[in-house]
Every structure is written in structure tokens, then in C-alpha cells.
Amino acid sequence: AQKITQTQPGMFVQEKEAVTLDCTYDTSDQSYGLFWYKQPSSGEMIFLIYQGSYDEQNATEGRYSLNFQKARKSANLVISASQLGDSAMYFCAMREPPNQAGTALIFGKGTTLSVSS
Amino acid sequence: GAGVSQTPSNKVTEKGKYVELRCDPISGHTALYWYRQSLGQGPEFLIYFQGTGAADDSGLPNDRFFAVRPEGSVSTLKIQRTERGDSAVYLCASSLMGTSGAESGANVLTFGAGSRLTVL
Numbered sequence: 001a002q003k004i005t006q007t008q009p010g011m012f013v014q015e016k017e018a019v020t021l022d023c024t025y026d027t028s029d030q031s032y033g034l035f036w037y038k039q040p041s042s043g044e045m046i047f048l049i050y051q052g053s054y055d056e057q058n059a060t061e062g063r064y065s066l067n068f069q070k071a072r073k074s075a076n077l078v079i080s081a082s083q084l085g086d087s088a089m090y091f092c093a094m095r096e097p098p099n100q101a102g103t104a105l106i107f108g109k110g111t112t113l114s115v116s117s
Numbered sequence: 118g119a120g121v122s123q124t125p126s127n128k129v130t131e132k133g134k135y136v137e138l139r140c141d142p143i144s145g146h147t148a149l150y151w152y153r154q155s156l157g158q159g160p161e162f163l164i165y166f167q168g169t170g171a172a173d174d175s176g177l178p179n180d181r182f183f184a185v186r187p188e189g190s191v192s193t194l195k196i197q198r199t200e201r202g203d204s205a206v207y208l209c210a211s212s213l214m215g216t217s218g219a220e221s222g223a224n225v226l227t228f229g230a231g232s233r234l235t236v237l
């Protein structure tokens with residue numbers, strides 16, 4: 001089973017509108033971390049926001065907020081007041097507890113966001 | 118350095134050749150990760166180093182792939198007998214540590230710009 005599921009291959013929004021990008025995850029662990037990264041056409045992965053499984057408050061970073069619903073195992077990214085520069089691929093990722101080996105992130109397949117004027 | 122540096126940015130090679138991709142992490146970052154990203158897909162984990170040792174190489178697809186980090190900083194991903202299916206962008210990332218709890222945000226991964234490998 002996929003660990004991270006992003007069901008929206010593409011999303012379209014107009015400038016200044018808010019948009020929600022969906023992410024559900026699958027884990028049996030109590031301790032885990034959830035991340036969102038942005039990948040513009042240049043290819044570099046840019047960290048946006050993080051939510052820990054024990055955090056009671058939803059994470060916020062400027063125009064980004066993470067709608068964390070633990071019981072539903074969802075961690076949706078909300079972008080308020082979209083800008084043209086927000087057009088990019090967005091990836092949800094999860095880190096599970098470190099095993100003997102390490103703590104690499106597992107990524108979803110991504111959602112392409114297109115912002116129009 | 119200020120960011121994660123990867124070289125070459127583009128590499129075109131012929132099937133069967135040997136390729137090396139280099140990653141120079143952020144100074145002081147002890148954890149280093151290699152990922153592979155195919156077109157339209159999310160990054161796929163390959164290998165993770167904590168210091169000089171490969172802490173997790175479970176993502177390496179087969180024994181043609183190998184990575185080293187001899188002095189705990191720069192890492193080289195080595196691909197032998199390249200195949201057309203190896204064509205992808207190879208991403209390197211580093212973080213300050215790799216061993217704190219999974220729920221901690223302390224170990225955000227910072228990625229390089231990637232090395233695009235094309236096998237003809």
C-alpha cells in the first residue's frame with residue numbers, strides 16, 4: 001500500500017484565491033512527521049511546512065497552513081492568496097520513526113498547481 | 118557551502134557506461150540522502166548516510182548502484198553498466214542530523230538542484 005497518497009494530479013486556481021492540496025498517509029506508528037515541499041520548473045525541492053504527529057496545533061508558515069486531521073490520516077496543504085509564483089509541483093512526504101537504518105522521507109506522487117491571473 | 122551542490126547538472130551517457138554523480142552537502146550536515154525522481158513522479162529514496170556510513174541502502178534498485186561518503190561530507194553515487202531505465206533526475210539532500218525522533222521537525226531535508234542523467 002502507498003504510504004503517501006495525493007489524489008489530485010492537477011489543480012487550477014486564480015490569483016488571490018485559496019487552494020487546498022490533499023494528502024493522506026498510511027502509518028501504524030504514533031510518532032511521525034509530515035512535510036510539504038514545492039518543486040518549481042527549475043527542479044529544486046523547496047521545504048514549505050512541517051507537522052509533527054504530536055503537535056496539537058495546525059502548522060502555519062506565512063501563506064501556507066497544514067490542515068492536520070490525525071484520525072483521518074490527512075495532512076492537506078492550504079495556500080491562501082495564491083500568487084503566480086505558486087505554480088509548481090507540490091509533494092507531501094512523511095517520516096516514520098527511525099529504525100536501525102535511518103529516517104528518510106517517503107514522498108507522494110505530487111500535485112501540479114497552476115495559478116492564473 | 119550555502120546550499121547542497123550537485124555535479125554534473127546534466128549527464129548524457131551511452132548504455133553500458135559507468136557514471137558518477139557528486140553531492141556536496143551543507144557544511145556541518147551529518148545526514149545525506151540520495152533520491153531518484155522520474156518524470157512526473159515523486160522522489161524515490163535510494164540511500165541514506167549518517168556520517169561516513171550508509172545507514173540505510175534499502176532503496177538502491179540493484180547492485181549496479183553504489184554510493185560512498187568516505188570523509189562524511191561529499192558523497193558520490195556510482196552507477197555501473199547504465200541502462201536506459203536509469204534515466205532520471207538524481208537528487209541529493211542533507212540535514213543537520215538524521216537520528217532524532219520522527220515527530221521532530223529538526224531534521225528538515227535541504228535538497229540540491231539535482232543531476233539529470235540520460236542514458237541513450
